[in-house]
Amino acid sequence: MSNATLFSVSYAFSHDLLFAVGRAIGGSVGAWLEGSWPVTALAILVFAVILFAASMINTIVLIWWERKLLGRFMDRRGAMHVGYAGLLQNFADGFKLFRKYTIRPREADGVGFYFGPTAYLVTSLVIFGILPISSGWNSGALPLSLLLALAIFSFAPLFIFVSAWSSNNKYSLMGGLRSAAQMIAYEVPLLLAVVAVVIVAGSFSLTTIVYEQQNYWFWGPLVVALVVFVAAMLAEMERIPFDLPEAEAELVEGWNTEYGGMLFAYFMLADYLRALVGSILVVLLFLGGWTMPSWVPSAATGFPLAGIFWFMVKTYVVFGVFVWVRASLPRVRTDQLLRVGWNRMIPLALLSVFLAAALVTVRCVPVFGCVPSPGG
Amino acid sequence: MSEMWINMGPQHPMTHGLWNLRVQIEGELIRAVDPEMGYLHRGIEKISEDRHYNEVITLMDRTCYVAGLAWEHLYIMGAEGALHLEPPERAQYLRVLCEELQRIGSHVMWFAAFVQDLGLTTPFLYGMRDRDLVLDLLQSYTGARMTYEYMRVGGVRNDLPPGFPDQARKVLDWLTERFAEYDRLCLGSTIFRKRCDNLGVLKAKDAIPWGVTGPMLRGAGVKRDLRKDRPYAVYRQLDFDVAVADGADVTSRYLVRMEELRQSVRIVRQVLDWLDHHPGPVVAEHLPRWLGAPYAPVGAEGYLLKRNYPKGVGFSAIEEPHGEAQAYVVNEGGEHPYRVKFRSPIFANLGAASTYLVGYRVADIPPIMGSVDVCVGEVDR
Amino acid sequence: MQPDDISRALAPKLGERLLGVDAFAGTAGKVRFDRSAALDAFRVVRDDLGFGHLSMVAGVDWVDRREVLYVVWSDAAKEYLLLSTTVPSSDPHVESATAVWPAANWHEREAWEMVDITFDHHPDLRHLLTPDGYAFHPLLRSFKLHEPEELEVKVRHV
Numbered sequence: 001m002s003n004a005t006l007f008s009v010s011y012a013f014s015h016d017l018l019f020a021v022g023r024a025i026g027g028s029v030g031a032w033l034e035g036s037w038p039v040t041a042l043a044i045l046v047f048a049v050i051l052f053a054a055s056m057i058n059t060i061v062l063i064w065w066e067r068k069l070l071g072r073f074m075d076r077r078g079a080m081h082v083g084y085a086g087l088l089q090n091f092a093d094g095f096k097l098f099r100k101y102t103i104r105p106r107e108a109d110g111v112g113f114y115f116g117p118t119a120y121l122v123t124s125l126v127i128f129g130i131l132p133i134s135s136g137w138n139s140g141a142l143p144l145s146l147l148l149a150l151a152i153f154s155f156a157p158l159f160i161f162v163s164a165w166s167s168n169n170k171y172s173l174m175g176g177l178r179s180a181a182q183m184i185a186y187e188v189p190l191l192l193a194v195v196a197v198v199i200v201a202g203s204f205s206l207t208t209i210v211y212e213q214q215n216y217w218f219w220g221p222l223v224v225a226l227v228v229f230v231a232a233m234l235a236e237m238e239r240i241p242f243d244l245p246e247a248e249a250e251l252v253e254g255w256n257t258e259y260g261g262m263l264f265a266y267f268m269l270a271d272y273l274r275a276l277v278g279s280i281l282v283v284l285l286f287l288g289g290w291t292m293p294s295w296v297p298s299a300a301t302g303f304p305l306a307g308i309f310w311f312m313v314k315t316y317v318v319f320g321v322f323v324w325v326r327a328s329l330p331r332v333r334t335d336q337l338l339r340v341g342w343n344r345m346i347p348l349a350l351l352s353v354f355l356a357a358a359l360v361t362v363r364c365v366p367v368f369g370c371v372p373s374p375g376g
Numbered sequence: 377m378s379e380m381w382i383n384m385g386p387q388h389p390m391t392h393g394l395w396n397l398r399v400q401i402e403g404e405l406i407r408a409v410d411p412e413m414g415y416l417h418r419g420i421e422k423i424s425e426d427r428h429y430n431e432v433i434t435l436m437d438r439t440c441y442v443a444g445l446a447w448e449h450l451y452i453m454g455a456e457g458a459l460h461l462e463p464p465e466r467a468q469y470l471r472v473l474c475e476e477l478q479r480i481g482s483h484v485m486w487f488a489a490f491v492q493d494l495g496l497t498t499p500f501l502y503g504m505r506d507r508d509l510v511l512d513l514l515q516s517y518t519g520a521r522m523t524y525e526y527m528r529v530g531g532v533r534n535d536l537p538p539g540f541p542d543q544a545r546k547v548l549d550w551l552t553e554r555f556a557e558y559d560r561l562c563l564g565s566t567i568f569r570k571r572c573d574n575l576g577v578l579k580a581k582d583a584i585p586w587g588v589t590g591p592m593l594r595g596a597g598v599k600r601d602l603r604k605d606r607p608y609a610v611y612r613q614l615d616f617d618v619a620v621a622d623g624a625d626v627t628s629r630y631l632v633r634m635e636e637l638r639q640s641v642r643i644v645r646q647v648l649d650w651l652d653h654h655p656g657p658v659v660a661e662h663l664p665r666w667l668g669a670p671y672a673p674v675g676a677e678g679y680l681l682k683r684n685y686p687k688g689v690g691f692s693a694i695e696e697p698h699g700e701a702q703a704y705v706v707n708e709g710g711e712h713p714y715r716v717k718f719r720s721p722i723f724a725n726l727g728a729a730s731t732y733l734v735g736y737r738v739a740d741i742p743p744i745m746g747s748v749d750v751c752v753g754e755v756d757r
Numbered sequence: 758m759q760p761d762d763i764s765r766a767l768a769p770k771l772g773e774r775l776l777g778v779d780a781f782a783g784t785a786g787k788v789r790f791d792r793s794a795a796l797d798a799f800r801v802v803r804d805d806l807g808f809g810h811l812s813m814v815a816g817v818d819w820v821d822r823r824e825v826l827y828v829v830w831s832d833a834a835k836e837y838l839l840l841s842t843t844v845p846s847s848d849p850h851v852e853s854a855t856a857v858w859p860a861a862n863w864h865e866r867e868a869w870e871m872v873d874i875t876f877d878h879h880p881d882l883r884h885l886l887t888p889d890g891y892a893f894h895p896l897l898r899s900f901k902l903h904e905p906e907e908l909e910v911k912v913r914h915v
Contacts, residue, residue: 070497074497074501075501075502076501170380170382174738240495241495243495327497327498328496328498328561329495329565330491330494331494331571332567332570332571333571335737335739336571414884414886414887414888421871421896457782584809584810584832585810585811585860586860587810587860587864589810589812600832606837691781691782691784691828691839693812700812702812702813704813704815704826704828706817715896717813717817717826719812719813719815723863723864724812726863727860727862727863728859757886
């Protein structure tokens with residue numbers, strides 16, 4: 001495996017580009033263009049654009065995957081007409097929303113109405129700068145990447161509440177309150193399950209956590225943590241069975257009732273971005289990230305970008321499980337949900353932390369092998 | 377939060393029909409209920425006073441568009457009572473076939489809408505797929521999927537097409553497996569039970585004075601079904617059980633309707649067997665010519681004014697899929713009925729809304745109103 | 758149950774105000790009573806005869822008089838009974854049955870708005886199916902279906 005990371009690739013590209021341009025222009029402007037400041041700035045810009053494009057395209061393909069898979073569960077085909085097997089359907093939907101006239105109710109709070117969805121989308125996008133997709137994606141320069149990602153992930157209730165309140169609508173307000181309560185309640189078991197993983201891996205850096213899974217993936221010994229994490233993630237992503245805040249049946253559309261056009265598109269994109277982040281976190285923390293077990297033939301893991309390929313496969317499989325859950329289960333009522341969150345999930349999460357600590361003490365477990373020495 | 381009135385409707389994804397459920401809530405709890413009807417009032421009773429007896433049939437399909445054939449049956453029996461006519465036995469069996477197939481269609485539609493309100497999106501589509509099979513059966517001999525206009529005073533319009541009994545039996549076999557699947561998806565789900573148990577409780581002692589009938593009453597443990605208590609058409613000769621459940625909550629009404637589905641399948645099988653072995657006319661023989669037109673069976677002659685036709689009053693009652701429906705038809709000797717009055721079961725069930733909605737949460741409204749099975753067409757007429 | 762049984766149960770309480778019990782095919786009979794006997798008749802029918810379920814209240818316009826028809830059901834006897842009273846069109850009042858059967862609430866609202874029969878002591882006599890403030894009673898024979906009407910409908914702001 002080469003030592004190229006995404007940033008080094010974009011740095012090399014911007015370096016070559018600016019040097020060529022600088023040599024073509026000549027003079028003091030050309031010399032300035034070859035300096036380290038413009039090259040670094042352009043490299044950062046290219047890096048950001050690639051990340052942005054990758055995350056947006058992935059989100060749109062994720063929406064396609066959900067629609068087709070959900071359709072098949074429901075004994076129908078899903079979107080079929082736009083593009084081959086409906087692949088371009090979401091681009092068409094996005095374009096339609098982009099063209100729509102955004103209406104702001106007169107009584108709605110102007111600043112909050114626009115700020116809420118925008119901030120919601122932006123924070124969901126920022127997380128993609130932190131999550132590693134393969135060994136070369138980030139140079140590992142963030143020793144606390146997991147903590148940072150989860151912290152930004154938890155901004156959501158604040159912006160949802162801002163949007164709900166500034167809509168000046170009884171239904172939105174009720175939906176926003178339910179949503180904020182649900183998300184805050186399920187942060188605790190989510191983070192406790194993460195603590196279990198961190199204890200076994202010995203680090204908050206996501207790259208290290210993946211590296212520590214080289215002997216076995218954490219889903220085996222930490223299965224309790226996996227269950228708690230997945231359930232809490234479903235609540236965070238507001239998917240069925242936890243989507244009462246958005247429940248059409250009662251509140252029309254919940255806290256985004258008043259939003260239409262591009263602002264509604266922001267919410268939809270942010271929801272699916274968060275779903276993608278959730279699936280990626282499951283893969284990173286429990287399913288070994290971009291590594292495959294040693295018994296997989298090297299032909300399957302040796303081709304270029306193999307790490308990214310397997311990572312994406314795993315992410316889509318995990319999301320497929322989320323879609324399966326959505327297709328099969330009814331909605332849980334908010335008070336029942338909160339009761340389950342406080343009374344059942346937190347004890348389970350604490351149990352998983354205890355098991356993780358026991359695992360680290362014991363070091364070697366019969367079926368799975370030994371924990372690699374921590375602090376790698 | 378202080379008390380406020382919120383409107384669920386008239387445009388609302390949950391209400392399944394055009395009506396406004398006004399609830400006074402305090403936080404999440406419901407303090408008072410005031411359903412507001414009339415958005416779908418089309419004046420069916422008034423228009424009927426201006427139409428020939430056979431022309432009123434088109435209005436009956438539209439009264440409750442999910443259970444149109446049952447309402448046709450109701451009106452036709454009332455009209456025949458007022459006009460002193462008797463349909464032949466084969467026509468009565470065909471009418472029972474219509475009513476039971478319609479009951480299957482209506483209950484499957486109820487199931488699809490009910491579970492969808494709870495968040496189960498998949499059984500909603502399974503229900504629509506299965507209901508389509510039943511509608512295809514109905515279309516094969518009535519000619520339409522919703523606005524059938526099949527029954528006539530004195531009989532029905534036509535007999536069954538060839539090959540119908542085999543096709544119907546195949547559909548019934550398929551449906552029986554599917555009902556088992558529905559139960560697995562719903563009753564087997566803990567979340568479903570937690571959302572539906574002990575909700576919308578309506579005990580028998582409250583239900584009876586409030587005029588509640590149908591699955592809501594049978595879900596409270598009262599064994600009343602007009603098909604057994606006051607048999608009409610040919611129900612006296614058919615063998616089936618009455619579905620009763622004890623809980624008086626949303627889950628019991630679910631159980632009652634699922635059991636009624638199975639019993640309807642059983643009834644349809646018996647009716648198909650009888651129809652195979654007893655050919656015969658489907659229209660009464662000595663039908664006066666003025667009643668034979670304008671939508672007469674093939675072969676009738678033109679339109680004649682009637683003379684000296686005796687007056688009468690007809691009263692009919694059926695066990696419609698939603699409950700007990702009644703019709704009161706007054707015949708004052710003209711070609712048009714003098715007055716028709718219909719009693720809708722959902723009208724009475726909604727009138728009792730304060731007994732089973734107050735004290736629950738807003739999030740409980742979809743399951744509770746789903747278990748009432750509101751079809752606004754028959755409430756407003 | 759036969760019409761004679763019903764007559765025998767009602768006669769003591771109602772006396773002269775019981776105008777007759779006729780046979781009616783498919784039911785236990787049709788009781789005709791004077792409107793002043795309404796509540797007494799209802800109570801006897803519900804408590805002594807066991808008709809605890811009110812199915813329907815219908816109004817019929819006979820131009821110079823209006824008929825109020827009640828349909829009740831008995832779970833024990835498994836039969837319907839029809840009760841009928843006539844009110845003059847110049848003074849269409851009758852006592853409300855909601856004190857005896859709460860089910861009468863919505864049925865009487867509809868009968869009032871359609872056939873203009875006022876039910877005294879009804880807890881909530883307002884429009885049900887027609888809009889609030891609708892000035893007509895559509896099921897009266899004088900309301901012609903094919904003549905346009907001039908409406909001024911008041912809209913209620915929530």
